[in-house]
Amino acid sequence: MMSGRARQVAIVAALFLGFGSLSATALSAADWPQWRGPGRDGHAPMFNVPDTWPEAPKQLWKVPVGEGYTSPVVVGDRIYLLTRQGDDEVAMALSLRDGKVLWSRRFPTPYKMHQAAIKYGQGPKATPVVADGVVCFLGIDARLTCHRATDGTLLWTRDFSERTSEVESFCGSSMSPLVVDGVIYAHLGDDRGGRLFAADLRSGEEHWGWEGQGPGYASPLMLTFDGQQTLVTLATTHLLGFDPATGNVLWERPYPDKWRENIVTPIVIGHHLIISDHQNGTLSVWPERTEDGWKVVDQWHNKELTQRMSSPVSDGRLLYGHSNLNKGQLFTLDPATGKVLWRGAGRAGPHIVFTLVDDVLLSIDTDAELTVYATGDEGLQALKTYSIADSPVWAHAAWLADGLVVKDDEHLARLAFVAPAANHEAVPAANGKAAPSEEGAASGN
Numbered sequence: 166m167m168s169g170r171a172r173q174v175a176i177v178a179a180l181f182l183g184f185g186s187l188s189a190t191a192l193s194a195a196d197w198p199q200w201r202g203p204g205r206d207g208h209a210p211m212f213n214v215p216d217t218w219p220e221a222p223k224q225l226w227k228v229p230v231g232e233g234y235t236s237p238v239v240v241g242d243r244i245y246l247l248t249r250q251g252d253d254e255v256a257m258a259l260s261l262r263d264g265k266v267l268w269s270r271r272f273p274t275p276y277k278m279h280q281a282a283i284k285y286g287q288g289p290k291a292t293p294v295v296a297d298g299v300v301c302f303l304g305i306d307a308r309l310t311c312h313r314a315t316d317g318t319l320l321w322t323r324d325f326s327e328r329t330s331e332v333e334s335f336c337g338s339s340m341s342p343l344v345v346d347g348v349i350y351a352h353l354g355d356d357r358g359g360r361l362f363a364a365d366l367r368s369g370e371e372h373w374g375w376e377g378q379g380p381g382y383a384s385p386l387m388l389t390f391d392g393q394q395t396l397v398t399l400a401t402t403h404l405l406g407f408d409p410a411t412g413n414v415l416w417e418r419p420y421p422d423k424w425r426e427n428i429v430t431p432i433v434i435g436h437h438l439i440i441s442d443h444q445n446g447t448l449s450v451w452p453e454r455t456e457d458g459w460k461v462v463d464q465w466h467n468k469e470l471t472q473r474m475s476s477p478v479s480d481g482r483l484l485y486g487h488s489n490l491n492k493g494q495l496f497t498l499d500p501a502t503g504k505v506l507w508r509g510a511g512r513a514g515p516h517i518v519f520t521l522v523d524d525v526l527l528s529i530d531t532d533a534e535l536t537v538y539a540t541g542d543e544g545l546q547a548l549k550t551y552s553i554a555d556s557p558v559w560a561h562a563a564w565l566a567d568g569l570v571v572k573d574d575e576h577l578a579r580l581a582f583v584a585p586a587a588n589h590e591a592v593p594a595a596n597g598k599a600a601p602s603e604e605g606a607a608s609g610n
Contacts, residue, residue, distance in 0.1 A: 193240070193241070194210065194211055195211045195565070195566055196211075196239060196240045196241070196295075197209075197211075197238055197239045197240075197563040197564055197565070197570075198238050198239070198240050198294065198295045198296065199238060199292065199293075199294040199295070199296075199341065199343070199344070200236065200292040200294070200341035200343075200384050200430075200561070201384075201430065201476065201561065202520070202563075202564065205343070205384075205386060205430075206432065206478065206479075207476065207477075207478035207519050207520055207521055208478070208520070208521050208522070209520045209521070209522050209527075209564035210522070211564065211565065211566050212520075212522050212564045212565065212566060212568075212569075213566050213567065213583060214522055214523060214525050215582050215583055218537060218548065218549045218582070219582060221551060222551060222553065222568055222580040222581060222582050223568075223580065223581045223582075224578055224579070224580055225568075225578075225579040225580065225581055226263055226264040226578065226579055227264070227576055227577070227578035227579075228259070228264040228265075228576065228577055228578075229575055229576055230246060230248050230255075230257070230259075230572070230575065230576060230577045231248030231249050231250040231255055231575060232248060232249040232250075232574065232575055233247065233248045233249045233254075233289045233290065233560075233572075234289075234290045234559040234560045234572075235247045235248065235289045235290060235291060235292055235293070235560060235572070236292040236560045236561035236562070236563065236572065237560070237562075237563045237570045237571075237572055237577060238292060238293050238294070238295055238300075238563055239261060239563045239565065239570060240295045240314070241261075242260065242261045242262060243258050243259065243260065243261060243267065243314070244258065244259040244260075244261055244264075244563070244570055244577070245257070245258050245259075245293045245295055245300045245302075245314070246259065246293070246572065246577065247289045247291075247293055247302040247303075247304070248289070249274070249289060249305075250271075252273060252274065252275040253271045253272060253273055253274060254271070254272045254274040254289055254302075254304045254305070255269050255270070255271050255272075256269065256270045256272070256293075256300075256302045256310065256312065256317070257269040257270075257317075258300070258314070258317065259577065261565075261570075261579070264577065264578075264579065268316055268317035269317065270310075270312065270317050270319065272304065272308065272310070274289075274304055274305065274306055274308075289302075289303070289304050289305045289337075289338075290305060290337060290338070290339040290382075291303035291304075291305075291338055291339050291340060291341045291342070292341040292384075292561065293341075294341065294342050294343065294344050294349070295314060296344040296347075296366060297344075297347060297366060297367070298313065298314050298315065299311055299312065299313065299314060299320065299366050299367060300312050300314045301342055301344070301349060301366075303338055303340065303341070303342055303351065303353075304326075304338065305337035305338055306325075306326040306337065306338065307324075307325035307326055307337075307338040307353045307354065307355075308322065308323075308324045308325065308326050309322060309323040309324075309325075309342065309351055309353065310322045311349070311366065311367075311369065320367060320368070320369065321368065321369030322369070323351070323353065323362075323364070323369065325353040325354060325359075325360070338353065338380070339382040339428075340352050340353075340380045340381070340382065340383070340384050340385070340398075341384040342384075343384065343385045343386070343387060343396075344366055345387045345409070347365065347366050347367070348363050348364065348365065348366060348372065348409070349363070349364050349365075349366045350362070350363050350385055350387075350396055350409070351364075352379075352380035352385065352398055352400065353380065354379035354380055355379050357379065358376070358377065358378060358379050359376075359377070359378065359379035359380050359400075360374050360375065360376055361374070361375045361377070361380075361398065361407070361412070362374040362375070362412075363396075363409060363412065372412075373411060373412030374412065375407065375412045375414070377400075378400045378401050378402055378403065379400065379401050380398070380400055380401070381398075381399050381400050381401050381426065381427030381428065382426060382427060382428040383398070383399040383427055383428055383429060383430045383431065383476075384398075384430050385397060385398040386398075386430070386431060386433075387409065388433055388438070390406075390451075390452045390453075390454070391452075391453070391454045393408075393415070393454065394408075394409055394410075395407065395408070395409070395415060395452070396408075396409040397431060397438070399420065399427045399429075399430070399431055399440055400427065401421075401427060402419060402420065402421040403417045403418065403419050403420060403421075404417065404418045404420050404431070404438075404440055404450070404461075405417050406452055406459070415452070415458075415459050416452050416458075416459035416460065416461050417461070418450055418461040418463075420440060420442070420445060420448070421445075426442065426443070426473075427442055428442070428473060428474045429441045429442060429472050429473075429474070429475070429476050429477070430476040432476070432477055432478075432479060432484070434479045434481060434484060434500040435481070435500065435501075436451050437449045437450075437451065437464060437500045437501070438450050438451055438452070439477075439484065439500065441470070441471070441472040441477075441486075442471065442472065442473070443471045443472065443473035443489050444471065445468070445471075446466060446467050446468035446469060446470050446471050447466075447467045447470045447471070447472060447498070447503065448463065448465075448466045448467075449463075449464040449465050449466075449500065449503060450462060450463055450464060451464060464503075465502060465503035466503065467498075467503040467504075467505070470488055470490075470496070470498070470503075470505060471488055471489055471490060472486055472487065472488055472489065473489040473515075474489075474515065474516045475487035475516055475517045475518070475519065476519070477498075477519065478519045478520070478521040478526070479500065479521075480521060480524075480540065483497050483498065483499065483500070483506070483540070484497065484498040484499075484500050485497055485498075485519060485521070485526055485540065485545070486498065486519070487513065487516070487517040487519070487528075489515070490511075491511030491512065492511055492512045492513070492514070493511065493512060493513035493514045493515060493516075493517070494508055494509050494510075494511045494513055495508070495509035495513055495517070495528075495545060496508045496509065497540075497544055497545065506542070506544070507543070507544030507545070508544075509544075509545070513530065514530045514531050514532060515531060516530070516531050516559060517529065517530050517531075518530075518558075518560075518561045518562065520561075520562070520564060521540075522564075524539060524540050524541070525537060525538065525539065525540070525548075526538040526539075526540050526545060527564075529553070529558055529561075529562060529571070530558075531557045531558060531559060532557065532558075533552060533553050533554035533555070533556065533557060533558045533573060534550055534551070534552060534553070535550070535551045535552075535553045536549070536550045536551075537549040537550070537551075553569075553571055553578075553580060554571060554573035554576070554578065555573065555576075556573045556574035556575065556576075557573065557574055558571060558572070558573050560572040565579075565581075567581045567582060567583045568580045568581035568582050568583070
């Protein structure tokens, strides 16, 4: 059987030969610059899996940063994060070495969460994106701001807060923006409608904008089908494919959710584009070019396998995911047929974050438990379980060569399984406290 690393290399090679390729801005192999990592697929090739897992990871530092489920991102020696402090959302850059705040910018955001979604918090929830020296943050109220990454200078903003409502946006804005080749793609709005647009990352000048249905909570991807680069997004009622150069809709496939949630980010495995929600189940489709234009072909539909919030990962051979059935259940699935090959015992909780490295699956649940699994045809085998925070964890972690950066209810912490790399040597933050987070605060490099 092919080793995990060899299989991963083969998968990447196949993707770039056109089997649904992900496009990405070139970054350091050690960076975690966006939603779900460098490939936007939950893979962490930079993490060095220990030969022997320690009894516990070493906490290098822990600092208070505020509330929210936004995932931290890491580029170079900096962490970028958006949190809530009182009635403000705070965009910040922190030192990877010690957790100190290097700069921060505050935005008044007295957002009132929908009554039925209070337990999911006031946000923010969208993951920042960093590329070409610019970092962009999307607030819970559909306000997008882009900043110079070095010092936080505001470059431009796109504010949809007046066009959105907590009544028509059950959990607020959660779509994580995408940057490809100096262009940012974002979908703003609510259940009544929205605007998907492409803009210059540095200036904010809009290349095109599409007015139509609003965003779901899933995040867009840049994929390639039959040589056509395609911006793919799962909106409130449809899976949509756009020409990223013009904004024209190339194809669409209805996928209505009664509550208009559509949270799970789509995933490509070979010639299978897989989407899922907690009502329709899990569906595999593939867009095909014809003489009359594009059509979307349904390949299989597993109506019984529902997934609500957790985005799955794949090693190119199997799909690993979390279903909302049986109070939370892990599973493995054959992407060629949609057949479930293995199911966990259940009661795994409402949400799990998955990260894949070689033959190792790393899962973080809302109880702040990190479980290390060995993958294989016989299902998932738990190797080690760690407690990584003192409060619930909903945000995706940012993985590093030696460990991870994790956000719990109100704190950010750096944990290591091996000694940190020399250029990322960490020291405890003074008194365990972050630097003051005030408008205009900045420090030198």
